[in-house]
Amino acid sequence: MSRSSYIFTSESVSEGHPDKVADRISDTVVDAFLAVEPEARVACETLVTTNRVILAGEVRAGKPGASKAENKQLTKDIVASLEPKVRAAIRDIGYEQKGFHWEKAKYACHLHPQSAHIAMGVDSSDKKDEGAGDQGIMFGYACDETPSLMPATLQYSHDILRRLAEVRHSGECQVLEPDAKSQVTLRYENGQPVEVLQIVVSTQHKKKIGHLATNPRRLKAEIQPYVESVFPSGLITRRTKWHVNPTGKFEIGGPDGDAGLTGRKIIVDTYGGAAPHGGGAFSGKDPTKVDRSAAYACRYLAKNVVAAGLARKCTIQISYAIGVAHPLSFYVDLHGEGEVDPAKLERLLPELIGGATPRAIREHLQLNRPIYARTAAYGHFGRQPDNEGGFSWEKADLVDALKGLA
Numbered sequence: 001m002s003r004s005s006y007i008f009t010s011e012s013v014s015e016g017h018p019d020k021v022a023d024r025i026s027d028t029v030v031d032a033f034l035a036v037e038p039e040a041r042v043a044c045e046t047l048v049t050t051n052r053v054i055l056a057g058e059v060r061a062g063k064p065g066a067s068k069a070e071n072k073q074l075t076k077d078i079v080a081s082l083e084p085k086v087r088a089a090i091r092d093i094g095y096e097q098k099g100f101h102w103e104k105a106k107y108a109c110h111l112h113p114q115s116a117h118i119a120m121g122v123d124s125s126d127k128k129d130e131g132a133g134d135q136g137i138m139f140g141y142a143c144d145e146t147p148s149l150m151p152a153t154l155q156y157s158h159d160i161l162r163r164l165a166e167v168r169h170s171g172e173c174q175v176l177e178p179d180a181k182s183q184v185t186l187r188y189e190n191g192q193p194v195e196v197l198q199i200v201v202s203t204q205h206k207k208k209i210g211h212l213a214t215n216p217r218r219l220k221a222e223i224q225p226y227v228e229s230v231f232p233s234g235l236i237t238r239r240t241k242w243h244v245n246p247t248g249k250f251e252i253g254g255p256d257g258d259a260g261l262t263g264r265k266i267i268v269d270t271y272g273g274a275a276p277h278g279g280g281a282f283s284g285k286d287p288t289k290v291d292r293s294a295a296y297a298c299r300y301l302a303k304n305v306v307a308a309g310l311a312r313k314c315t316i317q318i319s320y321a322i323g324v325a326h327p328l329s330f331y332v333d334l335h336g337e338g339e340v341d342p343a344k345l346e347r348l349l350p351e352l353i354g355g356a357t358p359r360a361i362r363e364h365l366q367l368n369r370p371i372y373a374r375t376a377a378y379g380h381f382g383r384q385p386d387n388e389g390g391f392s393w394e395k396a397d398l399v400d401a402l403k404g405l406a
Contacts, residue, residue: 010153010272016178018260026284031370099256140298141275154272179253204253
């Protein structure tokens with residue numbers, strides 16, 4: 001039996017966290033390829049450390065009807081165009097520090113052609129449909145704790161850092177630097193958040209503003225109004241405990257303070273620990289990689305189930321084998337509170353997205369577009385769909401089709 005009264009915690013990290021810098025760069029590479037060739041293949045890993053950026057992985061761009069030599073040259077041309085895009089991404093985050101500077105960091109690119117054996121399994125032909133880019137399991141989740149149908153602990157953790165980034169970029173709060181982490185602990189009653197028990201904010205900061213030295217007490221006074229603004233009225237109480245830069249000082253940060261790697265914040269990217277995770281990261285991967293596209297599809301379906309009022313919580317698992325088009329399994333869990341038999345949803349939901357094959361998912365959600373750099377920070381889920389096609393998996397356009405099942 002699931003508990004209705006409990007305490008739960010989730011964390012988030014900012015766009016300037018070293019792992020998120022790496023994610024942003026890897027997704028900038030994905031966007032660069034998809035902007036030229038929507039069917040491009042990309043698997044890009046990034047390492048960032050003190051004034052150094054290193055790219056590695058496999059890529060392929062090819063125009064239909066073009067020769068092998070022409071497609072090879074196209075791939076080379078895109079790779080050659082990456083450095084200014086990578087530096088622009090770092091500048092956009094805000095890194096102009098001695099230990100990590102968008103213009104001065106050394107750049108090395110070790111991207112190479114995609115394995116022919118992987119391509120053979122993934123590519124479609126006259127005899128077979130496009131196969132999954134790898135084996136694996138993916139999960140999607142939605143709940144009614146917030147308007148975004150995301151776990152409240154994670155949503156508020158994201159919102160804190162997004163708000164601090166806004167006032168940093170605008171210059172309204174001049175003490176902040178890009179690297180930051182947040183953590184929110186909530187008390188739940190009857191499955192709903194009723195009180196904030198703990199707030200943790202660790203943020204990189206300048207040594208001083210004017211003649212005033214920066215210290216944790218002054219920093220808390222600076223950021224507390226911004227942090228409080230993201231919570232609904234009444235959740236923060238006199239009992240809420242604050243932990244702002246508990247170490248006392250956080251001047252050295254970003255890739256200069258700690259190396260960053262693509263794909264190390266998969267729980268931050270998804271559901272903050274409130275739901276299972278299949279283990280595959282998202283950033284740096286084109287949408288033929290089911291680690292990314294199928295996880296997006298699972299969130300899309302779970303969100304529509306909850307938005308349709310069929311359950312307060314919904315978890316979906318899907319599995320694939322490399323080179324095989326159709327999923328090996330499809331599982332729905334309504335956590336014992338659903339208005340419909342989960343087995344019925346297991347039959348219906350895949351058909352709403354063309355059988356949940358990799359090609360059908362990409363086409364239904366229109367994923368072959370340069371929409372991924374914007375996903376790299378503050379979560380891949382719980383965001384608003386935008387006019388360029390970003391976050392299409394957050395649409396609730398299946399609600400009408402599902403309501404009749406209750």
